[in-house]
Amino acid sequence: MEVLLAIVIGVLYGGGLYLMMRRNLIQLIIGLGLLSHGANLLIFTAGGLRKGGAPILAEGEKAFAALPSDPLPQALILTAIVISFAVTAFALVLFLRTYEVVGTDDVDELKETDT
Amino acid sequence: MTLLPALPIMIPLAGAVLCMLLRKSVVLQKAIALATSGILLLTAVCLMVHTRTGTIAVMHVGHWQAPFGITLAVDMLSCVMLLLTGLLAVGISFYACFDLDQPRMQFGFFPLMLILLMGVNGAFVTGDLFNLYVWFEVLLTASFILLALGGERPQLEGSVKYVALNLLSSALFLAGIGILYGMAGTLNLAELAVVVQQGERGGLVTMVAVMFLMAFGIKAGMFPLYFWLPASYPTPPIVVTALFSGLLTKVGVYSLIRVFTLVFSTDPEFLHGLILVGAGLTMLSGVLAAAAQFEMRKILAVHIVSQIGYIVMGLGLFTQLALTGTIFYLIHIMIVKTNLFLVAGAVNRIKGTYELKKLGGLYKEKPGLSILFIISAMSLAGVPPLSGFFAKLALIIAGLRQEAWLIVGVALGVSLLTLYSMTKIWSYVFWEPAPEPLPDLNPMPSGKWIMFLLPMIGFTILTIGIGVFAGPIFDYADAAAGQLMNPQGYIDAVLGGGG
Numbered sequence: 319m320e321v322l323l324a325i326v327i328g329v330l331y332g333g334g335l336y337l338m339m340r341r342n343l344i345q346l347i348i349g350l351g352l353l354s355h356g357a358n359l360l361i362f363t364a365g366g367l368r369k370g371g372a373p374i375l376a377e378g379e380k381a382f383a384a385l386p387s388d389p390l391p392q393a394l395i396l397t398a399i400v401i402s403f404a405v406t407a408f409a410l411v412l413f414l415r416t417y418e419v420v421g422t423d424d425v426d427e428l429k430e431t432d433t
Numbered sequence: 434m435t436l437l438p439a440l441p442i443m444i445p446l447a448g449a450v451l452c453m454l455l456r457k458s459v460v461l462q463k464a465i466a467l468a469t470s471g472i473l474l475l476t477a478v479c480l481m482v483h484t485r486t487g488t489i490a491v492m493h494v495g496h497w498q499a500p501f502g503i504t505l506a507v508d509m510l511s512c513v514m515l516l517l518t519g520l521l522a523v524g525i526s527f528y529a530c531f532d533l534d535q536p537r538m539q540f541g542f543f544p545l546m547l548i549l550l551m552g553v554n555g556a557f558v559t560g561d562l563f564n565l566y567v568w569f570e571v572l573l574t575a576s577f578i579l580l581a582l583g584g585e586r587p588q589l590e591g592s593v594k595y596v597a598l599n600l601l602s603s604a605l606f607l608a609g610i611g612i613l614y615g616m617a618g619t620l621n622l623a624e625l626a627v628v629v630q631q632g633e634r635g636g637l638v639t640m641v642a643v644m645f646l647m648a649f650g651i652k653a654g655m656f657p658l659y660f661w662l663p664a665s666y667p668t669p670p671i672v673v674t675a676l677f678s679g680l681l682t683k684v685g686v687y688s689l690i691r692v693f694t695l696v697f698s699t700d701p702e703f704l705h706g707l708i709l710v711g712a713g714l715t716m717l718s719g720v721l722a723a724a725a726q727f728e729m730r731k732i733l734a735v736h737i738v739s740q741i742g743y744i745v746m747g748l749g750l751f752t753q754l755a756l757t758g759t760i761f762y763l764i765h766i767m768i769v770k771t772n773l774f775l776v777a778g779a780v781n782r783i784k785g786t787y788e789l790k791k792l793g794g795l796y797k798e799k800p801g802l803s804i805l806f807i808i809s810a811m812s813l814a815g816v817p818p819l820s821g822f823f824a825k826l827a828l829i830i831a832g833l834r835q836e837a838w839l840i841v842g843v844a845l846g847v848s849l850l851t852l853y854s855m856t857k858i859w860s861y862v863f864w865e866p867a868p869e870p871l872p873d874l875n876p877m878p879s880g881k882w883i884m885f886l887l888p889m890i891g892f893t894i895l896t897i898g899i900g901v902f903a904g905p906i907f908d909y910a911d912a913a914a915g916q917l918m919n920p921q922g923y924i925d926a927v928l929g930g931g932g
Binding site for chain 2 (some may be wrong): 319338343346351353354356357358360361363364365366390391396397398401404405408409410413415416419420425428429430
């Protein structure tokens, strides 16, 4: 399972970085999205893949019968997903506005500020 | 334990909420922003009094004991950063009241600025790596909107570059967090320090450390990851540029200092060597890029990069004296750099341009403003007895003691080139007569003009003050650096209960 996920993460990172280096604004934002998915899966995999139950002790129990799953990576990923959702939404609006003002979605044309 | 460490986060949040509620009244928003900044400054002073003897103010949020909950920990470095943030907040919100155009204020400049301050302060007080990531996102989101607010073409172009590269850096940061958690099983900085010091998986630690160096390096504007900075910083109104230059890159630098003194201090030969090389190249490339520019904002913006090099140089040398220099430099640069941007804004206010080749003769027209500029500019270049001189002196002595001749040579050379850039601005804008006389566009009556200059006068007095009272400030920076070099105190304060 780890090997499979590692390959998936690698593909996500590779695809994300490739798209970010294209000249198109839309591909840039898709690339950023893939990159953040890759990072989320990386946390998930690095946090340890285990088929355990929820880490809740029943009343009176002092220890877990079987090793439970670690809930923290899931909490971290959830937070990261929410953040990347908001940021992606903002970036989409920004890029749309840029497209309207500049009149092109070619990143190479965004050079009015360069000297 | 008191709420004190959480106040720097809660106060700006409350201010921002109030501003949003009163979004129809710009006058009230101004008052709230000023009051919030003032209270923030007072809180920072309280924290400073509390931590001055070396105690570390720790708060376990929701009484979840470390390492299970989120811990806020304020040591002397955090404290000095909070104090500077408070000072800059007061100065910049005061300046914004006079300088910023009405539509931008109506569209939420003040609440966004306060949210940005919340993010910055959160990053300074947190003792948890994932929490640091969250604060980074808070301040980034606020900065995205501040940068694009107004929607002029250069702003939007700058924002695209700024957003893309900062999101890339966040993704790297997040990936680093994931790997570190998988390895150490914790994200509490103090516990991470303990786990990493046990040193079982040296190679993996070094790899993760380099990921963090990349992530924070992008945010701090280190070589070769700084190209977003000169592309985006000069585009928004000058208040926003001043705010960003004072705070944002410095949060990146602060995170570098925190992580590379507390957690990744096991392999200084490689890691801090790498940082030192980066520092040298950062200084050099920043100052050379500035030499080619003829627009005030752009010169100052690329100079941010070269100054970051000096700050990081102290971390790369990694001795107590070097870190003292780094902290002193941070104190100096946050004030001086912001002030230079504010003065540039005042010049633009009078003449309507930032182009060196169009400006001229301002010394004759506005001698007061010229003096404010020249003091800050000389301080940036490191002319005694101003604040920059002592900051550079400490770093260079630290370098000489380490026998790092190359970096000392680079630092001295870059200092000279900084002087060149600053005298270039001085001679073009203030000293030589203008090629064609430009009309005075400033409609302010003289009473209001003095009020407008007040933040700049304050910052200039602070620059001189830091130079005059360099002794006590140096002692404070030395104590803060001592805390950083002996992280056991921080670890004990966080993990040893005290909630």
